[in-house]
Amino acid sequence: xxxxxxxxxxxxxxxxxxxxxxxxxxxxxxxxxxxxxxxxxxxxxxxxxxxxxxxxxxxxxxxxxxxxxxxxxxxxxxxxxxxxxxxxxxxx
Numbered sequence: 001x002x003x004x005x006x007x008x009x010x011x012x013x014x015x016x017x018x019x020x021x022x023x024x025x026x027x028x029x030x031x032x033x034x035x036x037x038x039x040x041x042x043x044x045x046x047x048x049x050x051x052x053x054x055x056x057x058x059x060x061x062x063x064x065x066x067x068x069x070x071x072x073x074x075x076x077x078x079x080x081x082x083x084x085x086x087x088x089x090x091x092x
Contacts, residue, residue, distance in 0.1 A: 003055070003072050011042060011055055011072075018057065021064050021079055032059055 001017045019029040032038050038059050045052035051070035056063060066077040 001066070001074055001077075003066070003068060003074065005072060013055070013057075018064070021077075022059055022062055 002014050004012045006012055015029060016026050019026045022029060024032070029038075038057055040055070040057045043054040043056075045054070052075070053068045053072070054065060055068060056065045058064075061082045063080045063082055064077065065080070066074045069075050
């Protein structure tokens with residue numbers, strides 16, 4: 001997957017590739033993005049992980065993560081299906 005950075009340093013991911021990873025059509029992924037259903041985060045590696053970044057995208061109970069090297073190349077990635085309550089709060 002091609003991951004680039006824009007002039008602000010934000011990560012740019014290929015939408016068609018993400019749609020495949022989530023098992024969606026490109027149109028469905030874009031609809032989820034417009035509705036704010038896709039949540040993303042980036043963690044910067046420190047200490048022994050210096051120079052790496054972990055990009056995470058969550059949609060419902062699915063979480064895709066990729067570890068990038070210092071040249072923003074994907075070194076590893078995984079899709080996880082989260083179990084249990086996914087919207088926060090306390091279990092009953």
